[in-house]
Amino acid sequence: MSAATLSDTAYEKMRDDITSGRIPGETVLSERALTETLGVSRTPLRVALSRLEKEGMIDRLNNGVVLVRSVSVEQLLQILHLRRQLETAAARRAARNGQTAPLKASRDRMQALAEGTEVTFDAFWQDDGAFHRAVAEAAGLTILPAILDEQRGIARRSALTRANDSFVVQAAEHVAIADAITARDEEAAATLMADHFENVRARFLGSFTGT
Structure with missing residues (x-):
């Protein structure tokens, strides 16, 4: 499977989990945990995270920490x-x-x-x-x-x-x-x-x- 396909799959899975509330706002995730959960390497994962960040769904903090944005x-x-x-x-x-x-x-x-x-x-x-x-x-x-x-x-x-x-x-x-x-x-x-x-x-x- 290509890196582009892997990043698309990771993006869609995370987006669906966040949108549906399975991953609620203010949840802190790590890139390491996400690579294991999603079964992808860090390169396609970071592409997927960049897309989610541009959409305002997450914030990427220091040390590979990912914070899911809440809706006020x-x-x-x-x-x-x-x-x-x-x-x-x-x-x-x-x-x-x-x-x-x-x-x-x-x-x-x-x-x-x-x-x-x-x-x-x-x-x-x-x-x-x-x-x-x-x-x-x-x-x-x-x-x-x-x-x-x-x-x-x-x-x-x-x-x-x-x-x-x-x-x-x-x-x-x-x-x-x-x-x-x-x-x-x-x-x-x-x-x-x-x-x-x-x-x-x-x-x-x-x-x-x-x-």
Whole structure:
């Protein structure tokens, strides 16, 4: 296996472990331990670490020590604020265009979840991403899905995000947004999307404060 392939494999494994929370923020790792765990030499490992450092996922300290960056509550709230602005506008524009096949499929999946279909956090995370991408695509905003994927990737690293289990409530909110888009009700679609993010924000703060 080439050094490039080894570095890609190491990068993808570490990125997935950090993003999923299997390696939480503030974890201290050593290059020596990583070479043993990942089964690679230091050269491809350092290439992989450089990529993760550029993405803001780790800090490389002295003596080969690697520190996994945590996602603060303030960062999480900033992401929610940004997404609220972008996706409220996207929902309004999507309602102007009308329903698409991907949005209908996502809406049907959310209806099942709203009715109590059991789902794990990881599965709901994928369903949630599919819904928000479908809204962006229905709006005709071709660059928005990539922006959302990036911001969601950061948010997923937060323990507050992974502690969320209000799947039924969120799914019902998604259904209402999709129905407003289908009805071509621009004002309702925008308002429901804005309310959705305010509700997510409130749930995060409630988890943080224990209320």
